[in-house]
Amino acid sequence: MRRTRLPFIAASVLAAFLAWSPATIALAQDDAVGEDGLPDLTEIKATLEKIRGLRFLRDVPAERQSVEDFKAYLTRDLDKTYPPEKFADIMDGLLRLGMLNEKIDLGEAFIGAIMSQAAAHYDPFARKFYYLMGDMPMSALQTVAAHELVHALQDQHFDLQALMLKFEAPPDDAPRNDDAMQAIRFLVEGEATYVHTVWQMKAMMNMDMMANPQMEETQLGMMARMDVGQMAKMAAAQVGNDGAMAQAIKDMEKIPSYIMVPLYAAYMQGAYFTMKARHAGGWERVAQVWADLPVSTEQVMHPEKYLGEERDVPSVITLPEFQTLEKNGWKVIDAAIHGELMLNLLLREQGVPRRQADRAAEGWDGDLYRAWRRAEDGRVMIALATTWDSEEDARQFFAAYRVALDRKYPDKVLAEDQEGLITYACGKGLGVGALALRGQEVFALEGVDENMLADLLPQLLDSAIERIGRVRPQAALPRVKAAGLSFAIQPGWEQETPANEMRVAQFLLPAAPGDADETRLIVFFFDHHTGDVQANLDRWMDQFDLDADPTITERTAGEIVITTADLSGRYVAESRPGSGDFQNKPNWRMLASIVQTKQGPYYFRMVGPKATIDRWASSYQAMLASIAGE
Known part of the structure; x- marks a missing residue:
């Protein structure tokens, strides 16, 4: 299975820089140093648990890693995701599109950037983190440790492994959704940056930043608005000229913007997004984000487009097949959704x-790009389809893209220039191009043979665009209150009258196609003792001939502790307690949770054919994330 760990691993130098100031260095906790010269994690973990409202479910080992071992780790993992020849194809496409301005070895550039900027990294597959820079002051090492320990909390409560595998490299015939991947980076790295900043202020300056929302808004908002160059200049003034951090800041100038800009944005703009989510509903609201992930950089760069009563969901674009290209020797080499940040x-x-x-990109509502290469001469051509929130937004992007064409093709010669359409010769050996505005859409073709433009442009203008618009997010879903607990009713669930007094709520969940049996989510609350958590887990496991080890997870929502069991196999529970009549249901699955509150434990359970439970599993997790005490 192809996978990449790289997007979620590193505490960057700029993140560590937040701890690099004379004040925090002076306040470094010199007594919190282990025998190996690394920070003692005990107090850091205890403080993080209080800040984040999540408990560490297991120990998190930490150790130093050599430069050589780190490079081998990166190279090995990157090669599993994209072989070198694939990176060459991506580079050629991005160069023609204009994301890159010169030919580079994209894989080497990516590894070099991570190696120069990472102060530490967490590996969710090894469940440990590694320090990479050894000459940092103790205050910076402590902050780096806090950042990586937040990743460990994320892994233990929200399963970073599963999240990363979900966004593994797509099949060769499918576009990369770089935009959705970057949105997840905002969440993962942004939360870690936000929490380690709060930890830093608390541990080193005895200041509770979360108690002062205006201060948070000012400080994190300022960082989110800075670009890479501004932040690097400020960091360089603080750090000086010596040491690994100083060198890393100097190295930023060498890193292509295509790599550096999204890397930086994930930390700084992601921290601002996390702060806005917490302001909107506490850490419970952040947990809901994990259960109902953002799908575009637009949603995280403009938090109101995710957190508001209606969520701005990207349109889906499908490009035509352009069959004449294949007949004329053109082969697809790359395809991707780039999103607001990268456009x-x-x-x-x-x-x-x-x-x-900024103005031209912020009205983004969807895009899709594809690149082809012709074998006979190596020429690359690209098609880009974009859609925007309004016709005015589309006009803004059209005008800005036209400015960009002047730099991309300094020798271009206009062939046609009318309102909403230009065609031009790109330059010697570069083919011809077209830029078209049609209502809320802007389209670009570049590198086409002149005799093919009249055939390809109408096809591009006829690209299929599925507008989704604004939808109600989890936070705006109707809620049910049940004996002192509340949670969001998920789309597709049909609320029913509880069948007996032991049930405080129940919902009908329609069967998946091909399944004869529907299922129900049932919520129980007992005012008498029904055994501890392990006893109930054991009881549920006894109801199955398991075909795999059960998955047991624990999460918290304030003072509420939620333990969930995921079981699958042959369902062999008694039809009714004490009846002696047992079920015999192969290929079934159960999701069941014990929700411990001050009032006592609640029990959530849904069991049924595996395909049907699979269908509703993400809704179940979203429901758990929405749980709150009343």
């Missing part, structure tokens, strides 16, 4: 002023 980068890389690029 903004594209404009700025091609000379569009920052303010114009």
Whole structure:
């Protein structure tokens, strides 16, 4: 199975820089040092648990890692995801699109960037973290440790392994959704940056930043608005000229913007997004984000587009097959959804002023790009389809992209220039291009043979666009109150009258296609003792001839502790307690949770054919994330 761990592993130098100031260095906890010269994690973990409201479910080992071992780790993992020849294809496509301005070895550039900027990294497959920079002051090492320990909390409560495998490299015939992947980076790295910043202020300056929302808004908002160059300049002034951190900051200038900009944004803009989510509903609201993930950088760069009463969901674009290209020797080499963040980068890389690029990209509603290469001469051509929130937003992007074309093709010769359409010769040996505005859509073709433009452009303008618009997010779903507990009713669930007094709520969940049996989610509350957590887990496991080890997870929501069992196999529970009549249901699955509250334990359970439970599993997790005390 192809997978990449790289997006979620590293505490960057800029994140560590938040601890690098004369004040925090002076306040470093010199007595909190282990025998190996690394921070003692005991107090850091205890403080993080109080800040985040999550408990560490297991120990988190930490050790140093050599530069050589780290590079081998990165290279091995990257090769599993994208072989070198695939990176060459991606590079050629991005170069023609304008995301890159020069040929580079994209794989080597990515590894070099991570190696130069990572102060530490957490490996969810090994369940440990590694320090990479050894000459940092203790205050910075402590902050780096706090950052990586937040990743460990995320892994233990929200399963980073499963999240990373979900976003493994797509099949060769499917576009990369770089936009959705980057949105997840915002969540993972942003939360870690936010929490380690709160920890730093608490542990080193005895200041509770979360108690002062205005201070948080000012400080984190300022960082989110800075670009990489501004932050690097500020960091360099603080760090000086010596040491690994100083060198890492100098190295930022060498890293292509295509790599550095999203890396930086994940930490700083992601921290701001996490703060806004917590302000909207505490850590319970952040837990809901984990259960109902953002799907675009637009949603996290503009938190109101995710956290508001209605959520802005991207449109889905499907490009035509362009069958004439294959017949003429063109082969697809890359395809991707780039999103607001990276289309903004594209404009700025091609000379569009920052303010114009920001305005042009912020009305984004969807995009899809594809690149082809012709074997006979190696020429690359690209098609780009974009859709925008309004016709005015589309006009803004059209105008900005036209400015970008002047830098991309300095020798271009206009062939047609009318309102909403330009065609042009790109330059010697580069083919021809077209830029078209149609209502809320903007389309670009570049590198086409002149005799094919009249055939390909109408096909591109006819790209299928599925507008989704604004939908109600989890936080706006109707809620049910049951004996002192509340949770969100998920879409597709049909609420029923409880069948008996032991049930405080129940819902009908329709069967998956091909399954004869529907299922129900049932919520129980007993005012008498029904055994401890382990006794109930054992009882549920006894109801199955398991075909795999059960998965037991624990999460917290404030003072509420939720323990969930995921079981599958042959269901052999008694039809009725004491009846002696047993079920015999192969290929069934159960999701069941013990929700411990001050009032006592609640029991959530749904059991049925595996395909049906699979269908509703993500809704079940979203429901758990929405649980709150009343």
